[in-house]
Amino acid sequence: SLTWRREESAGAGRGLYLSQSSAMGVRGLQGFVGSTCPHVCTVVNLKDLAAQHRSRHPACTPTVVVDAMCCLRYWYTPESWVCGGQWREYFSALRDFVKTFSAVGIRLVFFFDGTVEQGKRDEWVRRRLKNNKEISRIFHHIKSHRQQPARNMFFIPSGLAVFTRFALKTLGQETFCSLREADYEVASYGLQHDCLGILGEDTDYLIYDTCPYFSISELCLESLDTVMLCREKLCESLDLHLADLPLLACLLGNDIIPEGMFESFRYKCLSSYTSVKENFDKKGNVILAVSDHISKVRRLHQGEKKLEDILPLGPNKALFYKGVASYLLPGQKSPWFFLKPKGITALDKQVITMSSDPESKQDVPKCTDPESQQDVSMCTDPESRQEVPMCTDPESKQEVPVYIDPESRQEVPVCTDPESRQEVPVCTDPESRQEVPMCTDPEFRQEVPVCTDPESKQEVPMCTNPESKQEVPLYADPVSKQEVSMCAYPEIQQKLPIATDSEFKLEASIYTHPEIEQEDPMNMGPEIKQEVTMVSDTEILEVARTHHVQAESYLVYSIMSSGEIECSNTLEDELDQALPSQAFIYRPIRQRVYSLLLGGCKDGISSCPAVKEWFVYPGNPLRHPDLVRPLPMTVPGGMPSLKLLWLNQEPEVQARRMDALLACFNLSSSREELQALESPFAALCCLLIYLFVQVDTLCLEDLHAFIAQALCLPGKSTAQLVNLQPDYVNSRAVQLGSLLVRGLTMLVLVNSACGCPWNTSEFMPWNVFDGKLFHQKYLQSEKGYSVEALLEQNRSRLTKFHNLKAVVCKACVKENRRIVARAHWGTHHAGRWGRQGSSSYRMDSGYSRSGQGQPWRDQGPGHRPYEHDQWRRY
Known part of the structure; x- marks a missing residue:
């Protein structure tokens, strides 16, 4: 069985102090798994797993992808930590770690956080302010006792993450710095490269549908025994499917969704949950109750719509969808993404699933129709700035936004009514076989693009996709007042004028970064966005990006890009x-x-x-x-x-x-x-x-x-x-x-x-x-x-x-x-x-x-x- 707070011989109490990192990921999930679902945790031997992997894949080296930020506390074994860092000892510990895995034929790939995403800035700030209080207690202890505090007050030395990157590269290890949250890139890399597993300490790895997840805090380096946390067993315990876990994570609260956002919803679930057991703690009961609710709703017809009706989303709809979608790795879809409700406030770096368009050979957004189980293309609604389904006009061969009729379950093209500001289905002239014209947005004086007016014979503004040579409708960006392709094609390099930061009134030259090669694992992500950069020279920006991804620089790319x-x-x-x-x-x-x-x-x-x-x-x-x-x-x-x-x-x-x-x-x-x-x-x-x-x-x-x-x-x-x-x-x-x-x-x-x-x-x-x-x-x-x-x-x-x-x-x-x-x-x-x-x-x-x-x-x-x-x- 799992002993979450096991004392380690090297640096007593390492397991205890690593438990401080349990705040990462899904609220309360790690404690719940350790106390309520111990069968989710299985002791495994990485050497044995590597041997089994080699027998199944003789031409493939067993690879463990490491979330390095989760491992810093584990790696820092020197007894002294308050004096500025015992760097020679630390380098020696890293060398021993690498040698141990190399000796049994396991390849290691390390990922470091390279940025703090805007959606997680509040959580980053919360942790930094909490750390300030811990540092005050450390100095109070030093002044009172003239000695280093006990290990339960351990605080990693300054610069540990930065110098660990260079130490690992010095040791010949593959080391990468992320372009977004590292946990997403770790999970993506593990899935794409069929890795032996992920080594880290973050309950988000129980949510991602990727390779197995191993605990770094439970790793015994001498024997290579550790604990594997099995998401399939977690689903069995909660009567959920793997695709339900992202929804559960957001309803419980994570680094994107504040814990208080669904507090009343969780209370309602708990109140109606009939299987509450007195020996479970409160958070454990909440997780069971929310899971039970998800399971019941999933069985209902159009369950996702009913769930949306019962959730107190209000203005937080976009944040909710972003939170769920942030767990979807490239090529994955969620059954909970139905036709998104209108009026959702757009967020920076809106996250949706990506799928490849065989015609244009470009990534275009996709969602899955829960009834037909078919992929539906998505594009951006110019009103709500949210992704909505697309269908292909059989005459023009072009994709247009669609509305799914709840009665017939058929896709119907839509346009925006200028009075109600609501999307309504467009009509097709039976004689000309053309759609009724779209209306003009009275605020921006731009035509909402989809079709041609059969009476005025005026064409809706279009642009040409350089890859597919097909015309793509344009809409007016209400911020920049520029015409923008209705479906985001990352290869279109559009240079925009000077823009002003609405919050800080900062002026900066804006440049749309060119597409990065799809094969690059650092760029695997579900985001469709135009990257605003401080530097317009694409060649030099690409050099900075390469150095950043390869962990060869510090802060340079962040300064030049964002x-x-x-x-x-x-x-x-x-x-x-x-x-x-x-x-x-x-x-x-x-x-x-x-x-x-x-x-x-x-x-x-x-x-x-x-x-x-x-x-x-x-x-x-x-x-x-x-x-x-x-x-x-x-x-x-x-x-x-x-x-x-x-x-x-x-x-x-x-x-x-x-x-x-x-x-x-x-x-x-x-x-x-x-x-x-x-x-x-x-x-x-x-x-x-x-x-x-x-x-x-x-x-x-x-x-x-x-x-x-x-x-x-x-x-x-x-x-x-x-x-x-x-x-x-x-x-x-x-x-x-x-x-x-x-x-x-x-x-x-x-x-x-x-x-x-x-x-x-x-x-x-x-x-x-x-x-x-x-x-x-x-x-x-x-x-x-x-x-x-x-x-x-x-x-x-x-x-x-x-x-x-x-x-x-x-x-x-x-x-x-x-x-x-x-x-x-x-x-x-x-x-x-x-x-x-x-x-x-x-x-x-x-x-x-x-x-x-x-x-x-x-x-x-x-x-x-x-x-x-x-x-x-x-």
Whole structure:
């Protein structure tokens, strides 16, 4: 039987802490399966399953597709997690994981989340705010006990997901970054490639109709035993079909459908459910009651219509259908998709099933008629902006919208009545065999396209599909006022004018991204949409997309495509006024990257499109993104184009790449000194210079600790790092460790944006940073240890130490920043060593924030655009 909260030998209580991830997916389903339907969970051996798979498919390598985001907690086995990350230990654990599967002939394919879909933004925000409370408790414990909290308060180190991608690629693994929610792409890949199974920890994998689902939290790496959760057995227990599970998931609540949306409906189901057992918990009874209701409705004639009538959908119809359809993988259909009701408010990225049109060889939307069980083509209703069925006119051979007569069950073409704004069937002239003309929309003055008026002989506007050479009706998009093909053909590349974000009043050039090859598993999805991008150069955008999908970049494609990025929680003490949040410290870097990626700001900052930043920092309620505009920067020789940086392989271009990278850090004047440093210390010094210029509350002792740990790290074995134990845990050192690691992720961003002038291994944390080692050096430096003692009496390190320190200090002096020992600080320095409330935070302009309070704590509720002023060069 399944033991959901099993204690693991490596990192005690791993199962318990992984249960924190049960909030992912369907509300209450994981607990219900573990307590009420334990037979759904079966202990299996992956080695044995792989052998069986090879016997059935001799030419196919058994493949497990891994939802990497679900596995981060499982992989992070080091005992210490609060000091910034034990990266050498972590890399070793990943290597052991990969070796174990490789030894039994199992191929692994890893997927990482590459974006947060708009429909799931609220859930993302909810989790980030919850994490803020957990981080506050962590720092309270550290200050009270001067030690790391117990594992039940475990919080993954900053940047773990980003660096895990590069670690896996270093280990030779196939690693992908998703273009939408990773769980959909994982399920699609598993189905398309007939994988052995999915390894993860998300109840959504019980809902998708895909390959088997294995639990990562129950995996014993030594034996490769784990638990398989069988969706077929779940359906037997609930008297449901596989196709009913997406409906159940939405009625219970998931990452798309808020839990409260159907609360009253679930209560009604529970009230009428006659098989309630006292030994089941409340959520278990709710799941049984809702399942029973679905089962009963399904048996009724036109059950889906009755279900829709009883659901309190109101204005949430589109969200409901989107939620159900989000579980439909390519080629799959839902019996619950009947003719959708009219008047549904359209949502961004409306999701429907895709099917291939054999004539045009393009994906067109399909739904299944529950009576005839036949596929019905879909197109977009210009009024409701929802997909409605299509039928083919036998005369014109063209598809037109249809209405299904509930009496005769026959398809009848429709048009829109301008008075009632309702769709009504069109009539066919028995003599001319032509349909009665459609009416003109009085608001947009556009003809709703379907047919030709037999009296006026006027033709409805049409466009030609370049693949099928057939004419396709047009309708007027009420937002853009442009004529748009009534059926969405992704190959039509339509360039649209400047558009304005209705919520944030942002202007950005809009470009319709060309079709991506169907064979690309990263693009498998049920969405028909025109992708609005910030960059119009299709070639360079495709390069960015490829690097994103192959997990070779960080944030670059999100900036160029959607102009929206996010960064999760960091271990930052909201009560410590001496250190600003990493979100603000590294913002000028991001702003220069925006300038590089989005084409610069030739007409001034106000003319540049703003990027929406969802960054977590103390005091930000995340109700809106921060609107951050690019920051002009000066690159020696002029601003290079992305085509030059990314596509030109000439040897002399490498120098231009390095110029661009240093310009992003505002360190062009230190180019010669930084290039003289050996790897991997050039990248580290670049980051340290930037940090010490930006933050006045960093002192000489901090610099000594950073450099000393980097120099001592190569001489430490993994076993020595495991056994290292700092005397106690210091809350400020905890923040500094996280701050440096976040800086390393900024190096990934800048390096990939500039065409990779540095090898990424030069700033991977397992090569330049260890949390416990830094903590030890920080405590020693704070106590006044000599440099020789910090370097463990190693004379060869002493020369390197003074060289690195000189480079950092010299570059800071150029920016009017003298790094002094804490004992020499004046009263203008903040925090624990000086006057409370007078901390200092320097922007690249050279302005100091001394004596100005804590402006980074008062950046507003997260919705103000950041403009140029005396304190901010945004």
